[in-house]
Amino acid sequence: MIKYQLKCECGKEFESWFSSSKEFDRLEKKNLLSCICGVSKKISKQIMSPQVVGSKKETDDNQQKKIYQNVQKKLTELRQYVEKNAEYVGDNFASEVRSIHYDKKNVRNIYGKTSLEENKELIEEGIEINSIPWVDKTDS
Numbered sequence: 001m002i003k004y005q006l007k008c009e010c011g012k013e014f015e016s017w018f019s020s021s022k023e024f025d026r027l028e029k030k031n032l033l034s035c036i037c038g039v040s041k042k043i044s045k046q047i048m049s050p051q052v053v054g055s056k057k058e059t060d061d062n063q064q065k066k067i068y069q070n071v072q073k074k075l076t077e078l079r080q081y082v083e084k085n086a087e088y089v090g091d092n093f094a095s096e097v098r099s100i101h102y103d104k105k106n107v108r109n110i111y112g113k114t115s116l117e118e119n120k121e122l123i124e125e126g127i128e129i130n131s132i133p134w135v136d137k138t139d140s
Ligand SMILES: [Zn+2]
Pocket: 008, 009, 010, 011, 012, 035, 036, 037, 038, 039, 040
């Protein structure tokens, strides 16, 4: 909502609310603006900074953007942590994780890629794996 200070040709000044500045322009063009004098239809917008109320959408968008950036940051940190503390085994993840789980050999933290199918199998075998969203480093 936007509040405009309007001035009628008769000299009367009053305030009116519009859903947007476009809405004001539309009403003005159609001569739908009216003053309480009921005579003149020549009503002009006073020069003033419009007060914008209820810009909830914008706030929400900003908030969402902030949340998204925050999540993105956390995921990047998570990625960096994993890269620092685990060995990348790429597509061999499923077989590597099994050899660690069953043979207890070369026990270490690893990370890599699995297909959804492999994921399901590993979970069914009782192997603890964590899936994390992998963010692109360049996407910041
Ligand atoms: Zn008037």
